Amino acid sequence: MLWLYLHFPHLLLDHIRRSGENVAALVIVEGSGQRVIQACPAARDLGVGAGMRLKTAVSLVPELGIVRADQQQEARILEDQARWLYRYAAHIVLVPPNGLLAEIGSLQRLYGGLSAVWQTVEEVLHERQLTAWPGIGHTPLAARLIARNGKGECSSDKGCILQTLGQMPLLAAEFDERTCTRLQRLGLNTLGEVFSLPPAEMARRLSPETLAYIQKIQGSRPDPQAPWQPPHYFRQQADFVQDIEQSQGLLFPLQRILSELEKDLCWRQQDTDCLLLVLRHRHAEPTRLRIRTSGPEHRAEAFLNLISLRFEHQPLQAPVVSLRLTVKRFLGREASGGQDLLGESQDLNEAWHTLMSRLQARLGENALKQLAPQADHRPERAWSASEVQRTSRVMKTKASQLPQRPLWLLRGPQPLTEIPQAWFTGPERISGGWWDGQRVHRDYYIAQLNNGQLAWVFRDVREGWFVHGWFG
Amino acid sequence: MSELLNTLMQDARVWQGHKHNKTTQPAELTGYQALDNQLGGIGWPRGALSECLLDAPGIGELTLLMPLMQRLSQAGKTVFWLNPPHTPYAPALARGDINLNQVIMIHTEDKGDFLWTLENCLRSPVTGLVMAWPGKLATREIRRLQLAAEAGSNVCVLFRERHYAGQNSPAALRLELEPGDQQGLKINIVKRRGSWPGQGCSLAMVHRAGLFHREAPRVVQGPWPASTR
Numbered sequence: 001m002l003w004l005y006l007h008f009p010h011l012l013l014d015h016i017r018r019s020g021e022n023v024a025a026l027v028i029v030e031g032s033g034q035r036v037i038q039a040c041p042a043a044r045d046l047g048v049g050a051g052m053r054l055k056t057a058v059s060l061v062p063e064l065g066i067v068r069a070d071q072q073q074e075a076r077i078l079e080d081q082a083r084w085l086y087r088y089a090a091h092i093v094l095v096p097p098n099g100l101l102a103e104i105g106s107l108q109r110l111y112g113g114l115s116a117v118w119q120t121v122e123e124v125l126h127e128r129q130l131t132a133w134p135g136i137g138h139t140p141l142a143a144r145l146i147a148r149n150g151k152g153e154c155s156s157d158k159g160c161i162l163q164t165l166g167q168m169p170l171l172a173a174e175f176d177e178r179t180c181t182r183l184q185r186l187g188l189n190t191l192g193e194v195f196s197l198p199p200a201e202m203a204r205r206l207s208p209e210t211l212a213y214i215q216k217i218q219g220s221r222p223d224p225q226a227p228w229q230p231p232h233y234f235r236q237q238a239d240f241v242q243d244i245e246q247s248q249g250l251l252f253p254l255q256r257i258l259s260e261l262e263k264d265l266c267w268r269q270q271d272t273d274c275l276l277l278v279l280r281h282r283h284a285e286p287t288r289l290r291i292r293t294s295g296p297e298h299r300a301e302a303f304l305n306l307i308s309l310r311f312e313h314q315p316l317q318a319p320v321v322s323l324r325l326t327v328k329r330f331l332g333r334e335a336s337g338g339q340d341l342l343g344e345s346q347d348l349n350e351a352w353h354t355l356m357s358r359l360q361a362r363l364g365e366n367a368l369k370q371l372a373p374q375a376d377h378r379p380e381r382a383w384s385a386s387e388v389q390r391t392s393r394v395m396k397t398k399a400s401q402l403p404q405r406p407l408w409l410l411r412g413p414q415p416l417t418e419i420p421q422a423w424f425t426g427p428e429r430i431s432g433g434w435w436d437g438q439r440v441h442r443d444y445y446i447a448q449l450n451n452g453q454l455a456w457v458f459r460d461v462r463e464g465w466f467v468h469g470w471f472g
Numbered sequence: 473m474s475e476l477l478n479t480l481m482q483d484a485r486v487w488q489g490h491k492h493n494k495t496t497q498p499a500e501l502t503g504y505q506a507l508d509n510q511l512g513g514i515g516w517p518r519g520a521l522s523e524c525l526l527d528a529p530g531i532g533e534l535t536l537l538m539p540l541m542q543r544l545s546q547a548g549k550t551v552f553w554l555n556p557p558h559t560p561y562a563p564a565l566a567r568g569d570i571n572l573n574q575v576i577m578i579h580t581e582d583k584g585d586f587l588w589t590l591e592n593c594l595r596s597p598v599t600g601l602v603m604a605w606p607g608k609l610a611t612r613e614i615r616r617l618q619l620a621a622e623a624g625s626n627v628c629v630l631f632r633e634r635h636y637a638g639q640n641s642p643a644a645l646r647l648e649l650e651p652g653d654q655q656g657l658k659i660n661i662v663k664r665r666g667s668w669p670g671q672g673c674s675l676a677m678v679h680r681a682g683l684f685h686r687e688a689p690r691v692v693q694g695p696w697p698a699s700t701r
Contacts, residue, residue, distance in 0.1 A: 348598050352550065355596040359578065363585060369577045371562040383562035388576060402567040404682035407534040409561040424683050446681050452651020453530035454681055469561060470530030471681045 002105035002114075002156050004089075004121065005143035007133040008081070008098045010038040014130050015077045016067055016239055018256070026065040026241065029054050033068060065241040074098070076237065084128070086230050087267055088120060093140070093225045099147070101140050101225065105156075118154040137161050139219040145173060145191075158219075165217065166192025173217075179210050191217075234264050234327040243282060243319035247311035250279070250323060254307060257325050258300035270330040271296030275303060277325055281318040289314070294360060295353030295390055296331045302354065306361040313362055349390070356388055373402070377432040378440045379409065379468060403428075406456045406469030413466035416457055420447035427459075446471070485665070497644075497665070500627055503539020506673045510661060511645070516540060517665065519625040520644035521618050525634045525662070529557060532657040532677035533649055537629065538568050541601060545571040549600025549626070552593050553577045555586060557605055574600075587613060590628075591620040599626045606630055611641065618642045637662050654678060 008014070012028050017040065025043035027036045036052045043064065048057045058064055074097050082092050082100055091103035104117050111117045118134070125132050135147025138158050142165055146152055149172050151164050168191045170183055183206075188194055194202075194214060203211040215221035238253040254277075265271060275291040291306050359368055369385035376382050382405075404425075426445030433439045441461040448454050456469035480486045483497060499514035508515050516522055526533055545551050551574055553560055566572060580586045586606060593602050594617070609617075609632075621628050630643070637648050644665040652658035652674045660672040 348548070351596055352598040355592060355598060358592055359589060363578065363580060363589065367579050369579075371560060371565065371572055371575055371577060373563040373566050373572075379561075383559070385577065391573070402563050405561055405564040405567065406530075407538075407561055407564045407568075407680070408529055408556075408558040410558050424681065446683070448655060449530075451528055453528050454532070454655055455530060470558065472529050472532065472534035 001103060001138070002108075003137050003140050003143040004102045004104045004117070005095075005135045005137065005140070005147035006081075006085075006100045006102070006121070006125075007135070007144075007147040008078075008100075009131060009133065010040075011077055011081070011098050011130075012067065012069060012074060013038045013040050015080075016241060018129055018238075025061050025063070026067065027054075027057060028067050028069050030069055031071075037069060067239070067241055071097070073239070079231075080236065081130070082228055083230055083264075084124065085121075086228075088117075088124070090227070091225075092228045094228050095144065099144065101143065103225075104136070108156075114156050115154050137165075139217060140223055140225055141213070141217045142219070145217065148172075148174075162195075162218070163192075166190060166195060168192075170194070175210070175213070179206060182206060232328075232330075234261055235324065236260055237322055237324040239322040240320065243321055245316065245319045247308075247316050250311070250320060251304065251308060253323065254325070255300065255304055258303050261303070261325065261327060262298055262300040265298040265330075265333075268330065269333050271298045271333045272327050272330055273297060274329045275307075275325060275327055277307065277323065279316070279320045280322045280324070282321050284318045287317055292357070292360065292365065293353065294356035294388060295349075296333065297353065297357070298333070302357070306357055309358065309361040352390060356390075360388075377430055378438070379405070379430065380412075381438075383409070406454075407472040408470040410468055410470075413458070413468045416455075416465040416467050418450055420455070420457070421450050422448045424448070430458075444468070483666075498625060500540055500543075502536070503543070504536070504675050506675060507536075507659060510659075510671045510673050511664065512667060516627045516629070517644045518627055519622050520628075520665070521614065521621050521642070522627065522629045522645040522647070523636075523641060523643045524629055524631050524647050524649055525637045526631065526649040527634045531649060531651040532655070532675070532680055533631065534560075535677050535680040536649070536657060536659075536675070537601070537603065538570075540627065541565075542568060542570050544600030544627075545574040547600070548574065550574050550576060550598050551600055552602045552604075554590055554593070554602060554604040555579060555606070556603070583607075583613075587616065590617055594620040594624045594626060594628055596624065599624060601626060602628045604628070604630050606632065611639075615642050618644075655681070655683065 010028070013026060016026065025046055025048065026040040027043050027048060028038035029035060030037050034054060036048060036054060036057050037050055039048045039050055043061060046061045048060055048064070054066070078094055078096060078098065078100070082094055085092055085100055085102060089102040089104060089107060093101040095101055104114070107117050108114050111120060121134060133147050133150045133152060135143050135152035136154065136156065137143030137146050138161055142161055145168065146161070146164055149168060153164070155161070170180055170189060170191065173191045175183065183194060195218060199211055199215070202214065212221060216223040236257045238257060244250055273293045273296055277289040277291060279287040279289070281287070289310060291303065291310060293302070293306065297303065356368065365387065368388045370388050372384050372386065374382050374384045424446040427443035429443050431441045442458040444456060444458045446454065447457050454471035455467045456471065457465060457467050459465055497514070497520070498518040499516055500518055501515040502508055502511070524533055541551050553575070556577065560575070560577060562572060565575065578589055580589055590602060590604055593599050617628070634648060637646070641663070643663065646662040648660040648662050650658040650660070654676070655678045657675045657677045658672065659675065661669050663669050
């Protein structure tokens with residue numbers, strides 16, 4: 001087994017800089033807000049360094065962007081990294097707060113050699129603008145120590161790895177403080193000197209745990225690692241240093257997240273039809289936007305169009321601190337009809353979904369209705385309006401079996417205010433609804449009014465005359 | 473003559489009084505022979521606006537469009553009803569052999585949404601027919617719709633009040649609808665691109681209520697005068 005460890009020295013910083021803001025200098029401060037723990041290159045050029053007090057840093061750079069470290073957020077960001085790494089390696093272990101471990105021994109044949117694996121990972125890291133120190137070791141701990149000390153080399157040779165480890169000073173080997181002091185008092189300075197101690201003596205003189213640790217580094221004791229499982233949803237968050245007041249400003253980070261989503265959906269070979277966008281504000285309740293497409297969709301461009309339509313219609317309530325996009329519903333992807341070989345005919349199915357999604361995004365989901373007849377004798381219940389769906393419902397009754405009805409039905413019966421000019425068929429008695437309390441007892445006639453309108457009129461059981469429809 | 477001018481002549485966009493050109497613009501047959509004859513044998517123009525001007529619903533204005541609606545919906549094209557004044561009654565549409573899966577009713581709240589929706593429907597290749605009840609429209613807005621209609625190639629019929637017949641409009645076809653004799657529909661062509669206006673015809677629309685000429689118009693003596701409300 002061969003392990004690759006990725007150490008992200010300033011993950012939070014990378015994450016925030018990726019949100020696409022133009023903050024000149026940026027630092028991450030520890031939870032209590034006293035001390036700088038990470039500084040971006042621009043800040044370092046201005047003299048701000050890790051470990052500096054925040055007050056000093058601010059007096060050096062007055063317009064410093066400050067972000068407070070948050071454990072939960074860090075864990076989430078680390079998981080985001082695991083998600084993309086999962087596309088390249090199957091066995092991944094999260095090492096909080098800022099490390100990822102991947103088993104790459106089994107990948108060598110797939111990629112064609114260790115150097116190819118190494119190169120692939122480096123390319124992806126570069127593409128994602130992430131700073132990471134990789135390290136390869138024959139055990140998880142060996143890989144970790146090499147990566148964290150920045151000694152990573154693309155080599156699977158065990159002797160070479162052990163030699164690198166052996167030259168490592170004791171302080172870098174991450175013993176606990178007491179053990180470290182004791183080893184130093186024994187006159188040992190490098191890890192290699194510890195390796196050469198007899199195991200039995202070490203367990204007796206130091207502690208069995210120290211021996212276990214040493215053996216796990218060397219590989220003579222098993223160090224099982226439970227693999228990480230990717231979650232069954234997509235979730236990405238963008239955090240902003242400065243609050244965003246215009247919805248236009250959200251489109252840029254959204255574009256990046258949506259193209260991540262597109263890639264993710266491509267990897268899953270799935271589509272989705274529902275996105276949940278949560279905009280968090282500093283002092284107000286978060287805004288939740290549900291973006292729905294009328295059919296399965298995976299293209300970032302289509303989602304972005306719908307979201308920007310929604311933003312046009314619904315301005316931001318308050319400045320936005322962070323945005324999160326979640327997708328939980330995945331649909332199997334159908335083989336797209338696509339364009340024909342010559343690209344002459346358009347895919348109508350896709351065009352239909354695009355149009356409906358656009359209309360729904362602007363007008364709201366309830367503005368669009370599809371009509372269908374219902375099996376009921378009462379005219380107002382003999383039809384139904386439902387949400388738009390691209391399904392081909394088969395008509396149950398034959399067209400000719402349906403009774404003669406007007407093309408227009410009034411929303412409610414209107415009183416008849418004039419004496420009709422001519423009377424035609426009738427009466428057609430409709431009586432029903434005793435089973436649900438909506439009693440209807442009417443005699444329907446077709447009559448022509450004086451201005452030429454052909455009306456569907458009825459006489460109620462209470463002797464009133466009403467117009468219920470027009471033969472349009 | 474320049475190529476541009478030729479095209480304009482061909483599409484009958486330049487009106488020539490002395491010459492009656494047969495236009496080559498794409499169109500859909502109305503399904504009524506008498507009306508098709510009056511419209512130069514082509515019917516509803518595609519990729520252009522049509523207007524139906526009428527006073528009140530219930531004179532056969534939808535029946536005029538039923539053959540087209542039936543043909544398009546069965547062919548898998550979508551038929552939009554935009555802001556209809558009443559409910560299109562599904563059982564009657566189903567009886568008219570219209571594929572209801574392709575019928576979509578849209579209600580918009582304001583005029584901005586209305587125009588936007590209509591434009592989007594017109595530009596989409598899935599649309600076959602858009603029927604819209606716009607209410608009041610400025611000429612500028614009709615012009616905007618006309619441009620959107622030209623971008624697509626579907627039939628768009630605006631139903632407007634009859635008093636707009638006096639105003640000019642960029643629509644390619646304008647029909648004035650009036651109730652005629654025997655529950656028929658009298659059509660007066662107010663404007664037609666590429667030809668003279670002023671023709672008219674009368675269509676029998678009596679089948680829309682299942683009535684036939686054989687029947688005397690007063691089969692049923694209404695109980696009206698006897699029992700007052």
